[in-house]
């Protein structure tokens with residue numbers, strides 16, 4: 469059975485991993501064709517190695533790496549470093565690791581931030597599934613200004 473990895477952090481103020489797990493549990497083939505392997509790490513700098521472990525030790529085909537950068541300037545610098553680590557892990561493993569970061573400062577209202585999280589994590593869970601099983605769904609949407617966590621930007625005029 470295929471495996472899709474989900475890793476999230478204790479630092480985040482929303483249970484992002486569970487959103488991804490629930491979304492994947494509703495996709496065709498869950499439990500029969502693929503299962504989800506879940507890990508949680510302290511913070512976003514710990515995501516890259518956990519994602520690599522999910523790929524190399526747990527045989528995950530694709531990983532969703534969820535993190536929430538805090539609002540301080542230091543958090544933004546660290547988010548950039550964490551993102552670089554995730555990119556390195558992708559190159560080293562040759563597998564997709566979808567970096568799903570929701571910056572606390574994207575939305576000051578807590579309820580809206582939670583909603584943004586739900587939308588972004590859910591959308592990337594579907595993207596991970598499509599990368600594995602339905603790349604044509606991604607191809608259909610090429611250049612359409614698709615966004616995760618907010619309204620789509622839409623395509624520019626031809």
Ligand SMILES: Cc1nc2c(=O)[nH]c(=O)nc-2n(C[C@H](O)[C@H](O)[C@H](O)CO)c1C
Nearest residue numbers: 477479510511512513536537538543546
């Ligand atoms: C400054 C900082 N900011 C964040 C953050 O905004 N979001 C997050 O998930 N984690 C943060 N961390 C913790 C690190 O990612 C990491 O967990 C620790 O440095 C231990 O490796 C740190 C250290």
